[in-house]
Amino acid sequence: MRTQIIRVTAPLRHRALTQPVLSARLYSTSSRASPRFTPGNKALRAAPSIPFLGALFSSKAPTEEMSYPDQRSDDQWRAVLSPEQFRVLREKGTERPGTGEYDSHYPTKGVYTCAGCDAPLYTADHKFKSGCGWPAYFDSIPGAVTRHTDSTFGMKRTEIVCSNCGGHLGHVFAGEGFPTPTDERHCVNSVSLRFTEDADAAAKKPAEKSKA
Numbered sequence: 001m002r003t004q005i006i007r008v009t010a011p012l013r014h015r016a017l018t019q020p021v022l023s024a025r026l027y028s029t030s031s032r033a034s035p036r037f038t039p040g041n042k043a044l045r046a047a048p049s050i051p052f053l054g055a056l057f058s059s060k061a062p063t064e065e066m067s068y069p070d071q072r073s074d075d076q077w078r079a080v081l082s083p084e085q086f087r088v089l090r091e092k093g094t095e096r097p098g099t100g101e102y103d104s105h106y107p108t109k110g111v112y113t114c115a116g117c118d119a120p121l122y123t124a125d126h127k128f129k130s131g132c133g134w135p136a137y138f139d140s141i142p143g144a145v146t147r148h149t150d151s152t153f154g155m156k157r158t159e160i161v162c163s164n165c166g167g168h169l170g171h172v173f174a175g176e177g178f179p180t181p182t183d184e185r186h187c188v189n190s191v192s193l194r195f196t197e198d199a200d201a202a203a204k205k206p207a208e209k210s211k212a
């Protein structure tokens with residue numbers, strides 16, 4: 001009688017002990033499953049970190065599914081962009097603060113175009129000194145920049161991309177108290193931009209390209 005009970009309960013106890021250990025191995029970055037691991041609460045607490053880790057390791061945000069007039073593939077972009085341009089524009093990277101070509105660049109006239117597709121994005125008049133370490137603009141050329149909600153890294157930010165090719169520019173922040181007409185700061189990676197003094201030439205480029 002006694003041995004029968006042990007035979008029935010042994011497989012059940014075995015399963016109850018091994019399942020949490022298995023999930024601990026899946027969810028933990030450590031390969032050492034603790035022998036003192038207790039099932040239940042700890043496994044549940046470990047699980048919510050998975051979507052966050054997924055966001056860190058994913059190079060593509062959901063906004064990547066949006067469609068833009070310039071539909072070049074990653075391989076086509078790699079052929080025309082530098083590795084750093086590709087990392088920032090196509091993989092939503094960020095250049096180190098204070099290192100960008102246009103961080104302390106204050107021309108009296110001219111246009112900043114998209115470094116990927118040449119679409120005019122900002123004029124020299126939009127630029128202001130923010131001291132943040134990246135080029136800052138209080139506004140863009142109308143319609144040139146598209147906004148998305150960016151929820152990566154546990155923050156709620158507004159990502160800005162080129163409306164023509166979807167290339168990542170940076171983020172826009174509002175209500176910081178800058179004495180500009182909009183009190184918005186388009187915080188843009190220099191590597192996403194190209195400056196030209198000749199605004200007319202910059203404006204013609206995308207139209208010429210679409211005809212070709």
Ligand SMILES: [Zn+2]
Pocket residue numbers: 114115116117118119162163164165166167
């Ligand atoms: Zn673009």
